[in-house]
Amino acid sequence: MEMAFNQEKFDILIQKLEVFARKQPSAYKLRVALIAILGYAYIFVILAATLALLTGIIWLMLTSRSFNARAIQVTIFLLAFGLILWVSFPVPTGLYLKREDFPSLYAFVDELSSKLQAPCFHSILITDDFNAAVMQRPRLGLLGWQQNYLIIGLPLMLALTKEQFRAVLAHELGHLSGNHSRFSAWIYRQRSTWYRLAKELGEGGNETSWFIFEQFLKWYVPFFNAYSFVLARMNEYEADKCALEIAGTKNTAEALINAEIKARFLESSFFSNIYKRVNTEIEPPKSVFIEMKAAFIKEIDSTESNLYLKQALAEKTNNSDTHPCLSDRLDAFQCLPKNLEKIPLPNTITASAAREVLGTGLDKLIEHFNQVWYDQMATPWRQKYAQLQESLSVLNELEKKSQKHKLNAEESWQRIQLTLNFKDESSTLPLLQDFLDINENHALANYFMGEILLNQQNTSGLKYVEKAMDKEIQLVIDGCQLIYSFFIKHDDINTANLYKQRAEKHYDKLLKAEEEREYIRPKDKYQPHGLSKLQLKSLRQQLSCYSEIEKVYLVQKVLEHFPEKPLYILGVMRKVASWGEVDTPTKNAELLKQLSDKIEFSGRLFTLILTGEHSDFEKPLSKVPDALIYQTSKK
Structure with missing residues (x-):
């Protein structure tokens, strides 16, 4: 089901609601509650009408001397329509942990649930994501009867200390806590339930009866999401307060900072280096999570960590996510110094939360996820390796040919791309320069040239990336990201944010461009x-x-x-x-x-x-x- 909400209108509405919620918090919450009740009112009015019609038809069928075929068809339709309300939400995916196998983990979570007056969890799952989340699955659809799940990413547990992990879980449980606003927790559930209900009905509902809900949900779900957005963001700050109460300011702040640094390290460095091995290794590594554990225990290069922290602190809160940005969350803790350079990096962890909370069970989990990762990667890895070996052979032939003859433009460009794949950037730089001397407007060549120069901290790379973005619209977002990272590294936050804003505007324009290309109408020009x-x-x-x-x-x-x-x-x-x-x-x-x-x-x-x-x-x-x-x- 299409549930898009015009971003411009969404932003305007959020701005108005932020002012309204600040000036009249009680009135704002009342409106949110009424909108939440409206959704249930619509559903139950339709359900009541359905039951009344169904009862009437059955009564007529029982009192009539003959069965009417049309009545039977309507009865079947109404039954199908009624069943649509009994939507079965899928259970979350992951490795389900039994209490008897991981007693320390369950005791750890039970203690937090008790302190925060949060509901107990029916199941705890471990995944390979760098994340933690709570999920409530209504077993009776809109009628409720929640089944509570705690979903924990093993990489996150490997990246944090036990006390930092306590802060993360306290934040997640804070969304359901009875210590703070029960109303906010209820709205938190409603936002999730309505979105998932609309998604499930749209994808798997009965098409005959779905049309009765379609127009209402297309309007209601985005509107409720937008109107409750301000409250949802306030709920994030409330959840942070739960973390502060349970784990303290220092551990909570370090958990946020450490999570940002380690998440960026995984994406930009760790997995990037893992995937580069396909150039020389026919099989994917079988010990990815062992290597990840070792990488987190070994201190990440301070220059690299500082760069990741700068990137995180440069981000601003926006309306694409209810979560506030890192700097706003730290500021709410009153531990954000005016000079961001004074924010200390968290100490290297000596014992991870995974080891302390999971105990001896950690080794089995690492073995499990190592195998899962290997099984998922084995076939595409081997295919990629075979392709690269062919490419390496082509590169060798091109290099031999270049020693005797001048390569044409197509061959030169192919050699550049292959050299980038198999050799270091310094080997590619002279090839790119020669190519651009003849093909100065080649978009990708300019992009690669700029990327290499910026990686060498050479400001002349800026003009090449700018030229690439001018020549090819698909390079704008990547180009802005390159330049953004360059200015962040050089502590020019203001200029960096200009490129971030440019990328965001370009992305919105790309979405609109794609939308107008997805369909045609006779009345189009x-x-x-x-x-x-x-x-x-x-x-x-x-x-x-x-x-x-x-x-x-x-x-x-x-x-x-x-x-x-x-x-x-x-x-x-x-x-x-x-x-x-x-x-x-x-x-x-x-x-x-x-x-x-x-x-x-x-x-x-x-x-x-x-x-x-x-x-x-x-x-x-x-x-x-x-x-x-x-x-x-x-x-």
Whole structure:
């Protein structure tokens, strides 16, 4: 189900609600409560009406002398409609831990639950994510009867001390705590339940009865999510207070900082180095989590840690997530110094939370996740290794050839890409410089050149990345990230944030561009295709292979966003027997699949069959100059 909410309207609403909640907190909470109740009111009114109709029909069927077929059909429909409310939410995935196998973990969690007056957990799961979360699964759908799950990522436990981990769990349990606002905890559950309900109904609900809910939920879920957003963010601060009460300010602050540093280390360094081994190793490593444990115990390079911390502190709270940014959370603890340079890095951990809380069971868990990771990676890893060996052979041939002859542009570019894969950046730099001397507007070459120079802390790399972003819109977000990281490393937070904002705006524009390219309508504006004679000749030759085609139109859709990236519309009129045919939709679908699979075209192509349901497209397409590009001769 589509549950998008216009970001601009969303941001405006959040700004208004933040002011309203600050000035009139009680009135704001009352409105949130009324909106929450509205959802239940709609569902139960529909349910009551359904039961009343069902009861009436059954009574008529029992008192009538004969069964009416229509009544039976309506009864079946109403039963199916009633069952839609009894939605079965899927259980979370992960490795379920038994209390008898991990008594220390359960005792640790039980103690926190008791102190925070949080509900006990029916199950605790371990996953391979760097995260921790609580999940409540309503066994009776909207009627409730919550089943509580605690989901813990093993990497997170390996990265933190026991006291830091206590702070993280206290925060998660704080969302359900009875020590603070029960109302906030209730709204926290409602936000999750409504979103998941809409998702489950949209993906697996009964299509016949789903339409009654569809329009309501399309409006209600985004609106409730937006209206309760401010409260949800306040709930994050409340959950942080629970962490402070249980673990203390120092441990809570260090948990947040350590988690940020270690998460970025895993993404930017640890797994990056793991994946590089595919260049030389035919099998994926079988001890990833053992290596991860060792990497966390070994002190991460202080320069690297400081960079990750700077990146985290540079982030600002936004409306894409209810969680406040790191600096806002630390500021709420009153432990954020004016000079961010004075924030100390957490001490190297000597004993992880995983070892202290899981005890001897840790080794079995590491063995399990090592095997899971290996099994998931084995096939794609071997395939990648084989591809790289072929590529390495090609690189060797190109290098031999370059010693005797000058490579053409295509060969030179291939050599550059392969050199980047197999050798260090210093080996690629002179190749890129020579290539750009001849192909100065090559977007990717400029990007790679800029990336290497920025990695060497050379400011001249900025102009190359900027040029790459100007030439190719798909490089803007990556380019902004490169420059953002460069300025963060050089303590220029303001300039770094300008590039972050640029990336965010560009991402929004990309979403809008994709949206206008996902569909076409007869009333859309179209313009000439603009193809060269050579391109048209190639396309016509391909179309001539299909005897069932009568004529073909080719146009461009007029686009608002990134019009330099055209969307071509190929309208195909299929021949239909003069006496009619009985299976037009099937034949249209078969032809469409053949064309989509086999037509070679350099641009983005939207193909539709004009015979049948899309016949209303022929008139607007035919009005575009030179749109008719192919027509079979009439006999």
